[in-house]
Amino acid sequence: MLIRQTSTYMVAHGTSSALGFLSVILFTRLLTPAEYGVYVVALSVAGIVSALLFTWVRLSVLRFESEGEATDIRLTALVAYGVSAATLPVALGVTVWALAVPLDKALAAIVLAAALGLFELGQEILRARLDSTSYMRATVVRAFAAIGISFALVQAGWGGLGLVAGVAGAYVIGALAFSPAIWRGPRKPVDPVTFRAMLGFGVPMAMSGGVFALHSALDRLLVAYLLGDAAAGVYGASADLVRQIILFPALSVGSAVVPLAIRALAEEGKAAADAHLTRSGELLLAVVAPAVVGLAIVAPHFAALVLGPEFRDTAAVLVPILVFAWLFHAVSQQFVQISFHLAKKPSLMVAHGTAILIVNVVAMTLLVPSFGLKGAAWSLVIAEASGVVAGYLLSRRAHPLPFAWRPILKVVAAVLIMAVPTAFVGGSGATGDVATFAAAVVTGVLAYAAAAFAFDIAGVRSLVMQRIRPGSALT
Template sequence: MLSQTVHYSVASVVSAAVGLLSAVVFTRLLSPDEYGVYVVGLSTAGIVSALLFTWVRVSALRFQSEGGTVDVRKTIFLAYLISALAAPFALLVATLTTSVSFERNIAAVFFALGLGLFELGQELLKARLQSLAFMSASIIRACLAFVLCLIAALLGGGGLLQLAMAGLTYFVTTALFASTILRSPVAGPKLSDLRTFAGFGIPITLSGIVFAIHAALDRMLVFHFMGDHAAGQYGASADLVRQIILIPAVSIASATIPLAVRAYANGGADEARPHLEFSLEILLAAVLPAVVGVVLTSSYIAGVILGAEFRETAAQIMPILAFAWLFQSFSQSYIHASFHLAKTPFMMTTQSIAMLTANLLVMPLLLARFGLVGAAVSLVIVEGFGAAFGWYLTRKAFPLPFNAFQAVRIVAATAIMALVLTFLKPLLPIGILSFGILAATGCLVYVVAAFAFDIAGLRKAVIVQGARRNLWPASQAGHECPLPASSLTAPVTGLPSISVREP
């Protein structure tokens, strides 16, 4: 679990770093109107990708994760090709149902096709526990996207060319890793598996479409009511917060769900629950301090990272959006594991429909009354409702464990960090150096507190590793080891005893 999480975390950290660099560069090279074209295009592409490829993606993760002799890779790519044939229909629907131009919708559908292919390969790598390859592909794609989009911006291509270049990187990266994804031996495609995928994945596709519409609705409504300029300002702020909070959560979920499925397949609920409990502890330990850090330092983040035309809006709505991503990370990275394990995709659909309904009721009212601040507040309300409703549904699917003592320790460590930052902020003016001091201080204080409270077994793990290093020279010299060997190889208390090897 920890080894897998490290690889996924590195991929997320590097991708987030490139994302932050992109925000620094492109909010200065692009106007809010041009950035709005890119943001609206991404929203459209997300809906199209969910419509075409959700059933294939979730089937890849669910069935390939069973391990053993299971190999559905060629069947999965056959399913992708079948779905891709519906792309012209998706383009027609997007053109008829939105006020976006035909050219912008073409770029969005192209992006969706590349995104679907790349995500499919990544799901297969996750399912086969090839986390190192997953990490490499994520990093290469992020770096390639930055370079190509930078060239597009310098050539004056605007948001439309940005969208096309970003879509191209998905195809290129997938081609580079095709031999790794399809590492021999590979079983041939099976039509019977396609029927299984459809039976499992199509109900989730409805959920995926609804979630995609929900995820894009705030940006699309901002575009509809206020235009590209406001959509660009809102999208830049939302993307920045998402990179800081949601990407680490997704990296943890990338390790959680495949290993949970494998643990459940091997040992049932008794083996899956300890793994899930530890996964939740890691999730909260990573996300909660990030949320509080964004809330306390949003003006510094906006002043350092975003261009001048984006900063005022970001400083207003980033502290609000941080809580929306907290609830969303809890839903996607933990609650959804219950629906995967219980094979109850209709419950995920039920959750997504409830959230979209709430979004349609709340978002237009608050957006029309309070502008971009209203859009951010409505997103928090809807995501909080969705997390609570999803947790209720897990009681009927696979009941998820929740260790209150672990949560209290994480809250306490985060509160200590928040207290230090609150006293430090008035002493520091907005600037790069001040932001660096705040970020470094917050991280240091939180790590020390996490060590003191032994969050995720951190203190025990450090002590055990130190004991191993201290005893290694003695054992090499032929001296008797002062501790029994079993005490050095036994798992740390609180860690799930799941042993996995990367194929």
């Protein structure tokens, strides 16, 4: 089940990341750094607003709806979304007057936040009900719509705001196009008791979501404040490049892990949930770690080939740093925080996010004024690494996470085996040479695949052997 679900989510997030990657390539050529910075700031504000207003709804859906087929809180969750959406005018006022964001940018960010919240609500319903196929299709449709609408609006002269509007429109299209799969009957009526339970579970989640969103946006917003929209655009393009590549394998695993872990705990008990978490942790590292190290090695080639001329040199420096921030981010978000979901202790998630935010603020305050964009990138690495440690310690008060050294050492060994020949091949040609870049990528993939098979990482060798035997079945 884990492998099957993960494979489907990988198609979904892989397609989305590929199109997001294409979007970065395209729009760093069509927009100036300052125009791209408008998109970066609006997206950051939208992420904070969406987290504060809608995280409690979607995470409540994931936690309660995942308990089994007999559970149905969809209509109650829809009412909860409506209640949160009613406060959007207040959020607009705060964004304009308290944060001093211009009205056009603030309005675009608020619309994007509402669209994002609606789309993610539907996706969490599909995910909780283990309908990974519909989840995949909605993700793919949304990704294609985003790049198509955004391109049309940018070409029409809307600049960075066109990119924001295109992304918002795509979220609405994705939510509406798959509403039959999300809301099909039979449906249980709105339940006030369930709504109160969602509030009790979700309000701390909203606080946590706001904290994590602020942490995620802090580097971009602070860069924009201190160094201007152009610097934020260059930094944001580098961060987007990393996010599109690292987030897709992390989300592919994480999307399957949480609902299956909740169901295993509810139906089979702690031992089954822990066995699932151990397998999932190994799988998460197995797919994310090689992507992180490989991207760090080929970053100069990669930036020269895919980004616009005004973005390349800075990205070549920032990407090898930012990839490690996203490695730690993936471990925190897609593995460590499962503990708080399983134990239904969202207050610990708030504590986890607050710890990361505090470290990030201190590091940014110390490093950005002196080191500029590199200081912002290193601050993010320090904060995310601290988050993994803090989250694991906090998990001892929730559902203690299983910890096994052997899977970690196997992945580390395989990544080292991959890194050496990849670095050698990548350094053999001129920066930006397509043939050198392709040869380095192929070398890394083949080296890691061979090592993963030899070490039986995430059971890949066992799975292959099982598949080639008559009567075998994928589990």
